Amino acid sequence: MTEATPARPPSGATGALILASGEIIWGRGFGAAGHAVGEVCFNTAMTGYQEIMTDPSYARQIVTFTFPHIGNVGVNDEDTEADTPHAVGCIVRETVTEPSNFRSAERFDEWLARHGRIGISGVDTRALTRKVRLEGAPNAVIAHAPDGKFDMDTLRAAAREWSGLEGLDLARDVTREDTGGWNDGPWQLGQGFAAGPQHGPHVVAIDYGAKKNILRRLTNAGARVTVVPAETSFDEIMALKPAGVFLSNGPGDPAATAAYAVPVIQQLLAADMPIFGICLGHQLLGLAAGAKTAKMFQGHRGANHPVQRLSDGRVEITSMNHGFAVDADTLPDGVEATHTSLFDGTLCGIELTGKRAFGVQYHPEASPGPMDSDYLFQKFVGALS
Numbered sequence: 375m376t377e378a379t380p381a382r383p384p385s386g387a388t389g390a391l392i393l394a395s396g397e398i399i400w401g402r403g404f405g406a407a408g409h410a411v412g413e414v415c416f417n418t419a420m421t422g423y424q425e426i427m428t429d430p431s432y433a434r435q436i437v438t439f440t441f442p443h444i445g446n447v448g449v450n451d452e453d454t455e456a457d458t459p460h461a462v463g464c465i466v467r468e469t470v471t472e473p474s475n476f477r478s479a480e481r482f483d484e485w486l487a488r489h490g491r492i493g494i495s496g497v498d499t500r501a502l503t504r505k506v507r508l509e510g511a512p513n514a515v516i517a518h519a520p521d522g523k524f525d526m527d528t529l530r531a532a533a534r535e536w537s538g539l540e541g542l543d544l545a546r547d548v549t550r551e552d553t554g555g556w557n558d559g560p561w562q563l564g565q566g567f568a569a570g571p572q573h574g575p576h577v578v579a580i581d582y583g584a585k586k587n588i589l590r591r592l593t594n595a596g597a598r599v600t601v602v603p604a605e606t607s608f609d610e611i612m613a614l615k616p617a618g619v620f621l622s623n624g625p626g627d628p629a630a631t632a633a634y635a636v637p638v639i640q641q642l643l644a645a646d647m648p649i650f651g652i653c654l655g656h657q658l659l660g661l662a663a664g665a666k667t668a669k670m671f672q673g674h675r676g677a678n679h680p681v682q683r684l685s686d687g688r689v690e691i692t693s694m695n696h697g698f699a700v701d702a703d704t705l706p707d708g709v710e711a712t713h714t715s716l717f718d719g720t721l722c723g724i725e726l727t728g729k730r731a732f733g734v735q736y737h738p739e740a741s742p743g744p745m746d747s748d749y750l751f752q753k754f755v756g757a758l759s
């Protein structure tokens with residue numbers, strides 16, 4: 375796959391991943407034609423490709439699926455974490471085939487094309503995953519040229535010249551424009567989405583790129599939810615009279631989003647507001663408390679990551695998607711580590727002593743993934759009055 379790196383496509387190649395190093399990995403393009411730049415990551419989940427592609431946290435990322443058959447159950451309007459895909463593209467092993475599932479409404483490749491997202495199949499995804507693991511997540515351009523003609527000089531320059539994710543505030547690009555109520559609960563076959571509660575504590579969720587299933591799990595836990603844009607001020611949040619504030623997941627570098635998010639979170643902490651943060655929200659809570667975040671070498675993305683809860687040793691199998699993490703060595707006094715990754719010991723949860731504020735690096739809302747950690751939604755909402 376990697377030697378020689380011919381700039382001329384091998385016969386039949388209509389897709390190419392051009393790494394910032396100049397290396398080219400050829401395949402068959404599907405979805406939209408064109409090219410896009412991003413960071414290459416891999417996700418080990420065996421199900422949930424539609425949820426993964428629509429998760430706003432994947433903005434500016436190219437997802438390599440380690441599971442070889444992607445697209446085989448099609449796509450629908452319900453298993454989505456946002457209204458459009460946010461990953462810029464995906465790399466898969468096998469050609470996308472005719473979907474076979476009673477809920478399928480559209481082919482995966484046609485859905486990608488409709489939303490302007492690019493796929494490449496026929497790639498040795500095991501070798502690419504191994505490369506990311508050994509060398510770190512590379513910047514790259516994903517390109518699809520149905521006629522097999524690639525302007526390699528331009529594409530190589532685009533891959534080489536892209537800044538990378540570090541230092542990028544992407545929450546601003548994916549957040550909503552207006553404040554609005556959220557009323558959907560969990561989905562059930564034959565019933566669709568449940569309605570949220572009429573009564574119950576009011577949670578204001580700051581949308582840095584929120585997955586819909588987080589909001590559904592908050593309503594399921596009994597909260598009335600209002601979602602606000604990422605740059606909403608402390609005064610605007612307080613005017614909504616929240617019983618608690620939720621800090622969402624989201625794309626990009628937490629240290630960049632911190633510029634406007636951290637002052638608001640610090641004011642909320644000073645007002646003793648109960649706070650729950652997930653992923654980017656957890657990282658921002660850590661930054662607000664005085665810790666530091668750092669880019670990881672390869673990141674964590676999948677649906678089977680074991681995490682240990684330090685209070686009682688219990689292990690939760692979790693869904694993960696992050697490429698940055700709060701550095702455990704920088705936790706100041708008053709911030710306690712609550713969870714840790716059993717894969718590599720990275721910090722996976724914090725709680726602020728004497729405050730009603732906690733965060734987890736992983737995804738208790740799953741989607742896709744196991745529900746072991748759903749208790750965190752009950753813990754947050756149940757303590758609000």
Ligand SMILES: NC(=O)CC[C@H](N)C(=O)O
Pocket residue numbers: 431622623624625626627628652653654655695696697698699
């Ligand atoms: N899922 C998320 O919220 C991701 C957070 C952050 N963008 C990271 O990659 O670490």
